[in-house]
Amino acid sequence: MSDHILPKRTYYTIYAILLVCTYLTWQVAFFDLGALNTVAALAIAVFKAAIVVLFFMHVKYSTRLTWIVVVGSVFWLGILLALTFNDYLTRGWRTYG
Protein backbone atom coordinates (compact mmCIF):
# COMPACT_ATOMS: atom_id res chain seq x y z
CA MET A 1 0.00 0.00 0.00
CA SER A 2 2.02 2.92 -1.22
CA ASP A 3 0.98 6.47 -0.42
CA HIS A 4 -1.50 6.42 -3.23
CA ILE A 5 -3.93 9.22 -2.45
CA LEU A 6 -7.06 9.02 -4.57
CA PRO A 7 -8.76 12.19 -5.80
CA LYS A 8 -12.02 13.00 -3.97
CA ARG A 9 -13.83 12.64 -7.27
CA THR A 10 -13.14 8.87 -7.25
CA TYR A 11 -14.91 8.49 -3.91
CA TYR A 12 -17.93 10.52 -5.02
CA THR A 13 -18.19 8.47 -8.23
CA ILE A 14 -18.08 5.16 -6.32
CA TYR A 15 -20.69 6.55 -3.91
CA ALA A 16 -22.99 7.47 -6.82
CA ILE A 17 -22.60 3.99 -8.35
CA LEU A 18 -23.41 2.39 -4.98
CA LEU A 19 -26.59 4.46 -4.69
CA VAL A 20 -27.68 3.56 -8.23
CA CYS A 21 -27.04 -0.13 -7.45
CA THR A 22 -29.11 0.12 -4.25
CA TYR A 23 -31.98 1.58 -6.26
CA LEU A 24 -31.61 -1.24 -8.83
CA THR A 25 -31.64 -3.91 -6.10
CA TRP A 26 -34.84 -2.43 -4.71
CA GLN A 27 -36.55 -2.03 -8.10
CA VAL A 28 -35.59 -5.42 -9.53
CA ALA A 29 -37.18 -7.14 -6.50
CA PHE A 30 -40.63 -6.02 -7.72
CA PHE A 31 -40.33 -7.84 -11.06
CA ASP A 32 -41.13 -11.54 -11.17
CA LEU A 33 -37.97 -13.08 -12.61
CA GLY A 34 -38.41 -16.44 -10.91
CA ALA A 35 -35.14 -17.85 -9.63
CA LEU A 36 -33.34 -14.98 -11.36
CA ASN A 37 -34.56 -12.56 -8.67
CA THR A 38 -32.07 -14.01 -6.19
CA VAL A 39 -29.34 -14.20 -8.85
CA ALA A 40 -29.88 -10.53 -9.75
CA ALA A 41 -29.90 -9.43 -6.08
CA LEU A 42 -26.69 -11.33 -5.34
CA ALA A 43 -24.96 -10.20 -8.55
CA ILE A 44 -25.62 -6.54 -7.67
CA ALA A 45 -24.50 -7.15 -4.06
CA VAL A 46 -21.25 -8.80 -5.22
CA PHE A 47 -20.59 -5.90 -7.60
CA LYS A 48 -21.21 -3.36 -4.82
CA ALA A 49 -18.94 -5.27 -2.43
CA ALA A 50 -16.23 -5.44 -5.12
CA ILE A 51 -16.12 -1.69 -5.72
CA VAL A 52 -16.13 -0.99 -1.97
CA VAL A 53 -13.16 -3.38 -1.55
CA LEU A 54 -11.26 -2.06 -4.58
CA PHE A 55 -11.73 1.69 -4.08
CA PHE A 56 -12.97 2.53 -0.57
CA MET A 57 -10.66 -0.12 0.94
CA HIS A 58 -7.86 0.73 -1.55
CA VAL A 59 -7.18 -2.90 -2.48
CA LYS A 60 -6.80 -1.90 -6.14
CA TYR A 61 -3.68 0.02 -5.07
CA SER A 62 -2.44 -2.46 -2.46
CA THR A 63 0.49 -4.87 -2.47
CA ARG A 64 0.24 -8.34 -3.93
CA LEU A 65 0.31 -9.81 -0.44
CA THR A 66 -2.91 -7.95 0.43
CA TRP A 67 -4.48 -9.19 -2.81
CA ILE A 68 -3.65 -12.78 -1.84
CA VAL A 69 -5.29 -12.35 1.57
CA VAL A 70 -8.41 -10.75 0.07
CA VAL A 71 -8.77 -13.37 -2.65
CA GLY A 72 -8.02 -16.03 -0.02
CA SER A 73 -10.99 -14.87 2.08
CA VAL A 74 -13.31 -15.29 -0.90
CA PHE A 75 -11.75 -18.67 -1.73
CA TRP A 76 -12.22 -20.02 1.80
CA LEU A 77 -15.76 -18.64 1.90
CA GLY A 78 -16.30 -20.59 -1.34
CA ILE A 79 -15.08 -23.81 0.30
CA LEU A 80 -17.34 -23.21 3.32
CA LEU A 81 -20.42 -22.63 1.14
CA ALA A 82 -19.65 -25.37 -1.43
CA LEU A 83 -19.10 -28.14 1.13
CA THR A 84 -22.14 -27.08 3.19
CA PHE A 85 -24.45 -26.96 0.16
CA ASN A 86 -22.95 -30.17 -1.20
CA ASP A 87 -24.44 -31.92 1.81
CA TYR A 88 -27.63 -30.08 2.79
CA LEU A 89 -28.95 -29.12 -0.63
CA THR A 90 -28.55 -32.60 -2.14
CA ARG A 91 -30.32 -34.65 0.55
CA GLY A 92 -33.61 -34.50 -1.35
CA TRP A 93 -31.96 -36.00 -4.44
CA ARG A 94 -31.95 -39.49 -2.91
CA THR A 95 -34.08 -41.73 -5.15
CA TYR A 96 -33.30 -45.19 -3.78
CA GLY A 97 -34.88 -47.00 -0.81
Place this chain on the structure above:
Amino acid sequence: MLPDPAAHHHPALAHHFADLEQQKEAASLGMWLFLVTEVLFFGGLFAVYSVYRSWYPEAFAAASHEMVVWAGTTNTVVLITSSLTMALAVRAAQVGERRVVMWFLAATMLLGLAFLGIKAFEYYTEFAEHHVPGAGFEFEATHVRHAQIFFSLYFVMTGLHALHMIIGLGLMAVMFQWVWRGTITREYSSPIEISGLYWHFVDIVWIFLFPLLYLIGRHAH
Protein backbone atom coordinates in the same frame (compact mmCIF):
# COMPACT_ATOMS: atom_id res chain seq x y z
CA MET B 1 29.63 -0.12 15.45
CA LEU B 2 25.87 -0.11 15.54
CA PRO B 3 24.12 2.79 13.83
CA ASP B 4 22.49 5.25 16.18
CA PRO B 5 18.81 4.29 16.08
CA ALA B 6 17.70 7.77 17.03
CA ALA B 7 19.49 9.31 14.07
CA HIS B 8 16.91 8.39 11.42
CA HIS B 9 14.06 7.24 13.61
CA HIS B 10 10.70 8.86 12.89
CA PRO B 11 8.80 9.28 16.18
CA ALA B 12 5.85 7.34 14.74
CA LEU B 13 8.03 4.41 13.60
CA ALA B 14 8.09 1.35 15.86
CA HIS B 15 11.64 0.02 16.20
CA HIS B 16 10.90 -3.41 14.70
CA PHE B 17 9.97 -1.96 11.28
CA ALA B 18 12.49 -0.91 8.64
CA ASP B 19 10.53 2.19 7.60
CA LEU B 20 7.10 3.82 7.78
CA GLU B 21 6.04 2.22 4.51
CA GLN B 22 6.65 -1.30 5.85
CA GLN B 23 4.92 -0.41 9.11
CA LYS B 24 1.87 0.80 7.18
CA GLU B 25 1.72 -2.34 5.05
CA ALA B 26 2.00 -4.58 8.11
CA ALA B 27 -0.88 -2.76 9.81
CA SER B 28 -3.12 -3.00 6.77
CA LEU B 29 -2.23 -6.65 6.17
CA GLY B 30 -2.95 -7.51 9.81
CA MET B 31 -6.37 -5.89 9.56
CA TRP B 32 -7.11 -7.80 6.38
CA LEU B 33 -6.20 -11.09 8.07
CA PHE B 34 -8.68 -10.24 10.82
CA LEU B 35 -11.30 -9.42 8.20
CA VAL B 36 -10.78 -12.88 6.64
CA THR B 37 -11.93 -14.40 9.94
CA GLU B 38 -14.88 -12.01 9.89
CA VAL B 39 -15.80 -13.04 6.34
CA LEU B 40 -15.90 -16.68 7.47
CA PHE B 41 -17.77 -15.78 10.67
CA PHE B 42 -20.59 -14.10 8.75
CA GLY B 43 -20.16 -16.66 5.94
CA GLY B 44 -21.29 -19.43 8.28
CA LEU B 45 -24.49 -17.51 9.01
CA PHE B 46 -25.11 -16.89 5.31
CA ALA B 47 -24.63 -20.63 4.69
CA VAL B 48 -27.26 -21.51 7.33
CA TYR B 49 -29.59 -18.89 5.89
CA SER B 50 -29.19 -20.30 2.36
CA VAL B 51 -29.87 -23.89 3.43
CA TYR B 52 -33.07 -23.02 5.33
CA ARG B 53 -34.27 -20.67 2.61
CA SER B 54 -33.86 -23.39 -0.01
CA TRP B 55 -35.78 -25.81 2.23
CA TYR B 56 -38.65 -23.45 3.12
CA PRO B 57 -38.89 -20.87 0.30
CA GLU B 58 -42.60 -20.01 0.86
CA ALA B 59 -42.21 -19.44 4.61
CA PHE B 60 -39.11 -17.29 4.02
CA ALA B 61 -40.91 -15.19 1.40
CA ALA B 62 -43.95 -14.77 3.69
CA ALA B 63 -41.75 -13.79 6.66
CA SER B 64 -39.67 -11.42 4.51
CA HIS B 65 -42.89 -9.61 3.55
CA GLU B 66 -43.24 -8.58 7.20
CA MET B 67 -39.96 -6.62 7.09
CA VAL B 68 -40.12 -2.82 7.19
CA VAL B 69 -38.70 -2.31 3.67
CA TRP B 70 -38.45 1.48 3.79
CA ALA B 71 -36.38 1.19 6.99
CA GLY B 72 -34.04 -1.37 5.45
CA THR B 73 -33.63 0.68 2.27
CA THR B 74 -33.01 3.89 4.23
CA ASN B 75 -30.44 2.10 6.36
CA THR B 76 -28.66 0.84 3.24
CA VAL B 77 -28.35 4.43 2.00
CA VAL B 78 -27.26 5.62 5.48
CA LEU B 79 -24.51 2.99 5.66
CA ILE B 80 -23.25 3.62 2.12
CA THR B 81 -23.10 7.33 2.93
CA SER B 82 -21.15 6.55 6.12
CA SER B 83 -18.69 4.57 4.00
CA LEU B 84 -18.20 7.65 1.83
CA THR B 85 -17.55 9.90 4.84
CA MET B 86 -15.20 7.22 6.23
CA ALA B 87 -13.27 7.05 2.94
CA LEU B 88 -13.02 10.86 2.92
CA ALA B 89 -11.82 10.83 6.56
CA VAL B 90 -9.05 8.38 5.60
CA ARG B 91 -8.10 10.56 2.63
CA ALA B 92 -7.99 13.68 4.82
CA ALA B 93 -5.74 11.78 7.29
CA GLN B 94 -3.41 10.78 4.44
CA VAL B 95 -2.97 14.40 3.35
CA GLY B 96 -2.77 15.62 6.96
CA GLU B 97 -5.93 17.76 7.13
CA ARG B 98 -6.59 17.32 10.83
CA ARG B 99 -9.82 19.31 11.12
CA VAL B 100 -11.31 17.67 8.03
CA VAL B 101 -10.57 14.21 9.49
CA MET B 102 -12.46 15.14 12.66
CA TRP B 103 -15.46 16.46 10.71
CA PHE B 104 -15.70 13.31 8.59
CA LEU B 105 -15.21 11.01 11.59
CA ALA B 106 -18.01 12.88 13.37
CA ALA B 107 -20.23 12.53 10.29
CA THR B 108 -19.43 8.80 10.10
CA MET B 109 -20.37 8.34 13.76
CA LEU B 110 -23.62 10.30 13.34
CA LEU B 111 -24.61 8.14 10.37
CA GLY B 112 -23.71 5.01 12.36
CA LEU B 113 -25.95 6.19 15.19
CA ALA B 114 -28.75 6.94 12.71
CA PHE B 115 -28.44 3.38 11.39
CA LEU B 116 -28.72 1.94 14.91
CA GLY B 117 -31.68 4.22 15.67
CA ILE B 118 -33.61 3.00 12.63
CA LYS B 119 -32.64 -0.59 13.48
CA ALA B 120 -33.94 -0.10 17.02
CA PHE B 121 -37.24 1.20 15.62
CA GLU B 122 -37.50 -1.93 13.45
CA TYR B 123 -36.80 -4.24 16.39
CA TYR B 124 -39.46 -2.37 18.38
CA THR B 125 -41.98 -2.92 15.54
CA GLU B 126 -41.12 -6.61 15.35
CA PHE B 127 -41.47 -7.08 19.10
CA ALA B 128 -44.85 -5.30 18.99
CA GLU B 129 -46.04 -7.57 16.15
CA HIS B 130 -44.98 -10.74 18.00
CA HIS B 131 -42.37 -11.63 15.39
CA VAL B 132 -39.72 -12.53 17.95
CA PRO B 133 -39.19 -16.32 17.97
CA GLY B 134 -40.29 -18.08 21.12
CA ALA B 135 -43.48 -18.70 23.08
CA GLY B 136 -45.06 -15.39 22.03
CA PHE B 137 -44.41 -15.83 18.30
CA GLU B 138 -47.45 -15.22 16.08
CA PHE B 139 -47.68 -15.86 12.34
CA GLU B 140 -50.12 -17.27 9.78
CA ALA B 141 -50.68 -20.91 10.73
CA THR B 142 -49.29 -22.52 7.53
CA HIS B 143 -45.83 -21.00 8.01
CA VAL B 144 -45.62 -20.46 11.75
CA ARG B 145 -42.85 -23.02 12.37
CA HIS B 146 -40.58 -22.11 9.49
CA ALA B 147 -41.18 -18.36 9.72
CA GLN B 148 -39.64 -18.61 13.19
CA ILE B 149 -36.45 -19.90 11.58
CA PHE B 150 -36.41 -16.86 9.30
CA PHE B 151 -36.90 -14.49 12.22
CA SER B 152 -34.26 -16.30 14.31
CA LEU B 153 -31.76 -15.82 11.49
CA TYR B 154 -32.92 -12.24 11.00
CA PHE B 155 -32.35 -11.32 14.64
CA VAL B 156 -29.01 -13.15 14.91
CA MET B 157 -27.61 -11.77 11.64
CA THR B 158 -28.79 -8.16 12.04
CA GLY B 159 -28.01 -8.33 15.77
CA LEU B 160 -24.40 -9.39 15.18
CA HIS B 161 -24.16 -6.79 12.44
CA ALA B 162 -25.46 -4.13 14.85
CA LEU B 163 -22.91 -5.30 17.45
CA HIS B 164 -20.19 -4.74 14.84
CA MET B 165 -21.60 -1.26 14.23
CA ILE B 166 -21.43 -0.50 17.98
CA ILE B 167 -17.81 -1.70 18.10
CA GLY B 168 -17.13 0.43 15.00
CA LEU B 169 -18.61 3.48 16.75
CA GLY B 170 -16.32 2.87 19.74
CA LEU B 171 -13.37 2.57 17.35
CA MET B 172 -14.30 5.85 15.66
CA ALA B 173 -14.62 7.59 19.05
CA VAL B 174 -11.05 6.47 19.91
CA MET B 175 -9.82 7.59 16.48
CA PHE B 176 -11.49 10.97 16.96
CA GLN B 177 -9.63 11.38 20.24
CA TRP B 178 -6.32 10.34 18.66
CA VAL B 179 -6.72 12.92 15.91
CA TRP B 180 -7.76 15.50 18.50
CA ARG B 181 -4.63 15.05 20.62
CA GLY B 182 -2.33 14.82 17.60
CA THR B 183 -1.37 11.11 17.66
CA ILE B 184 -2.51 10.86 14.05
CA THR B 185 -0.27 12.68 11.63
CA ARG B 186 0.26 12.66 7.88
CA GLU B 187 3.10 10.14 8.41
CA TYR B 188 1.12 8.03 10.87
CA SER B 189 -2.42 7.66 9.52
CA SER B 190 -2.56 3.82 9.70
CA PRO B 191 -4.96 3.69 12.68
CA ILE B 192 -7.53 5.69 10.71
CA GLU B 193 -6.94 3.61 7.58
CA ILE B 194 -7.41 0.23 9.25
CA SER B 195 -10.41 1.47 11.26
CA GLY B 196 -11.78 2.46 7.86
CA LEU B 197 -11.22 -1.08 6.56
CA TYR B 198 -13.29 -2.40 9.46
CA TRP B 199 -16.08 0.14 8.86
CA HIS B 200 -16.27 -0.67 5.13
CA PHE B 201 -16.36 -4.39 5.91
CA VAL B 202 -19.39 -3.91 8.17
CA ASP B 203 -21.01 -1.95 5.32
CA ILE B 204 -20.37 -4.87 2.92
CA VAL B 205 -22.09 -7.31 5.30
CA TRP B 206 -25.18 -5.09 5.21
CA ILE B 207 -25.02 -4.89 1.39
CA PHE B 208 -25.70 -8.65 1.42
CA LEU B 209 -28.13 -8.70 4.36
CA PHE B 210 -30.43 -6.10 2.81
CA PRO B 211 -31.63 -7.99 -0.32
CA LEU B 212 -31.52 -11.40 1.40
CA LEU B 213 -33.68 -10.40 4.37
CA TYR B 214 -35.92 -7.60 3.08
CA LEU B 215 -36.56 -8.31 -0.58
CA ILE B 216 -37.43 -12.01 -0.99
CA GLY B 217 -40.28 -12.43 -3.47
CA ARG B 218 -41.32 -8.77 -3.23
CA HIS B 219 -43.06 -8.92 -6.62
CA ALA B 220 -45.79 -11.20 -5.22
CA HIS B 221 -47.44 -8.37 -3.28
